[in-house]
Amino acid sequence: MEKTKVGIVGLGNVGSGVARLLTEQSARMTRHAGQPLELAKAVVRDLDKPRDVTLGPNVLTNDLKEITEDPEIRVVAQLIGGTEAARQVMLELLESGKDIVTANKALLAEHGPELFDRARALNRSIAFEASVCGGIPIITNIGQCLSANQITSLSGILNGTSNFIVSRMEQEGADYPAAVAEAQRLGFAEADPTMDVDGTDAAQKLSILAHLAFGARVDWHEIPRIGIDTLDAADLRYARELGYRVKLLAIAKLNGELELHVSPTLVRAGRPLAEVREAYNAVTVVGDAVGNVFFHGLGAGQMPTASAVVSDLIDTAVGRTRITFRTLELWSGRPPRVTLGDHAQARGRYYLRFTIRDSPGVLGDIAGVLGGYDISIASVIQHEPEVQGEDELVPLVIMTHLASEGAAQSAIEEIDGRDYTLQPSVRMRVLD
Numbered sequence: 001m002e003k004t005k006v007g008i009v010g011l012g013n014v015g016s017g018v019a020r021l022l023t024e025q026s027a028r029m030t031r032h033a034g035q036p037l038e039l040a041k042a043v044v045r046d047l048d049k050p051r052d053v054t055l056g057p058n059v060l061t062n063d064l065k066e067i068t069e070d071p072e073i074r075v076v077a078q079l080i081g082g083t084e085a086a087r088q089v090m091l092e093l094l095e096s097g098k099d100i101v102t103a104n105k106a107l108l109a110e111h112g113p114e115l116f117d118r119a120r121a122l123n124r125s126i127a128f129e130a131s132v133c134g135g136i137p138i139i140t141n142i143g144q145c146l147s148a149n150q151i152t153s154l155s156g157i158l159n160g161t162s163n164f165i166v167s168r169m170e171q172e173g174a175d176y177p178a179a180v181a182e183a184q185r186l187g188f189a190e191a192d193p194t195m196d197v198d199g200t201d202a203a204q205k206l207s208i209l210a211h212l213a214f215g216a217r218v219d220w221h222e223i224p225r226i227g228i229d230t231l232d233a234a235d236l237r238y239a240r241e242l243g244y245r246v247k248l249l250a251i252a253k254l255n256g257e258l259e260l261h262v263s264p265t266l267v268r269a270g271r272p273l274a275e276v277r278e279a280y281n282a283v284t285v286v287g288d289a290v291g292n293v294f295f296h297g298l299g300a301g302q303m304p305t306a307s308a309v310v311s312d313l314i315d316t317a318v319g320r321t322r323i324t325f326r327t328l329e330l331w332s333g334r335p336p337r338v339t340l341g342d343h344a345q346a347r348g349r350y351y352l353r354f355t356i357r358d359s360p361g362v363l364g365d366i367a368g369v370l371g372g373y374d375i376s377i378a379s380v381i382q383h384e385p386e387v388q389g390e391d392e393l394v395p396l397v398i399m400t401h402l403a404s405e406g407a408a409q410s411a412i413e414e415i416d417g418r419d420y421t422l423q424p425s426v427r428m429r430v431l432d
């Protein structure tokens with residue numbers, strides 16, 4: 001029987017999971033691919049490091065040439081992290097005639113156009129299902145299964161680490177540093193979780209999804225983003241009191257132009273996105289023909305990510321990827337179908353929390369400033385003062401009606417300049 005020889009570059013967390021599926025579930029792979037997928041080579045840096053997978057003799061190597069110079073290896077899973085070394089490896093693999101599967105979204109967000117151009121010029125393919133939302137097949141669904149639709153919006157919890165941290169803050173009342181420490185202890189956050197918690201990871205994934213779903217060619221750096229790293233447990237409590245949950249949402253909304261942003265958002269309780277807990281990811285997609293579609297699952301972790309990588313390996317081995325890659329809009333030469341709107345003009349409802357001195361006339365003044373920016377108030381919660389040092393701090397929570405981003409920001413800046421404002425105010429978008 002004919003077989004496809006497969007290479008892996010990077011045998012870390014994901015690479016080991018891929019190797020396990022290929023070696024331990026080979027009968028299943030043969031059934032789906034119609035031929036065996038044989039793991040021929042796995043490239044690592046350190047040959048002496050213990051691996052949690054048992055490989056055949058001569059499979060492990062620290063020399064990429066054992067893949068690039070073996071014409072029998074047709075398909076390679078590129079599973080090293082970072083961008084520079086990974087970019088170099090991808091180019092070498094393409095030049096040597098390999099079709100590639102990757103899980104590296106940071107690499108694609110930085111160098112996608114160059115790598116896809118090169119792959120197209122060389123008549124090769126790149127499959128990348130695992131790069132966004134790990135085990136959830138969102139790339140295939142948006143790129144293929146929903147292609148009869150004009151997608152009008154996409155709202156996603158795209159970063160499991162942030163969702164885990166916010167869930168712990170909400171469920172256990174933990175403050176941010178304690179929730180991060182717990183996420184690190186349980187393996188849900190890296191030693192340096194910056195790119196997860198500051199919104200970078202979600203923005204990189206959103207730039208890929210926005211291109212697939214809307215034909216928007218957007219550099220992830222252009223996407224306005226706020227992370228969860230400044231989130232205060234008090235806001236999660238007030239949000240709950242108001243009937244909402246706070247989630248780090250990545251939003252893409254088509255309204256003539258495209259609105260894109262990543263920020264902690266109050267999501268109305270009962271909406272599927274509001275109930276996504278722990279390290280899970282989820283995406284709601286709205287299409288003009290299909291209506292609402294909701295995807296939920298593990299967006300990271302060894303086996304969920306390996307699940308997506310191996311299904312891409314099978315698709316590549318049987319020739320499906322080559323067809324979809326040829327028609328894929330992502331980083332193709334086609335002109336963008338939409339432009340990015342001015343973020344200051346984007347409209348939404350807002351949750352605002354002011355920390356003010358308890359004195360007469362303050363509420364009226366705040367209402368006056370908001371009114372001056374055409375922002376009307378939907379509801380107000382004012383709790384008893386808390387004493388901190390010599391000051392009595394009053395938390396004042398206001399939910400607004402629809403307002404523009406620019407107006408909300410200017411109003412907050414003006415109120416933060418008043419002498420009755422004792423701490424910087426908090427502003428979050430609301431998804432009803």
Ligand SMILES: NC(=O)c1ccc[n+]([C@@H]2O[C@H](COP(=O)([O-])OP(=O)(O)OC[C@H]3O[C@@H](n4cnc5c(N)ncnc54)[C@H](OP(=O)(O)O)[C@@H]3O)[C@@H](O)[C@H]2O)c1
Pocket residue numbers: 009010011012013014015043044045046047049079080081082085103104105106130131134299300301302305
């Ligand atoms: N972990 C997840 O849940 C997850 C989910 C979705 C996507 N991803 C993406 O998948 C990729 C891999 O993640 P991971 O968690 O598996 O990373 P990892 O555990 O750090 O593993 C990286 C592997 O790459 C190897 N490597 C690094 N630089 C190399 C080089 N220049 N040449 C050859 N091998 C090299 C390392 O070799 P040594 O072992 O010898 O050091 C290691 O085996 C990343 O891009 C990540 O963003 C991960």
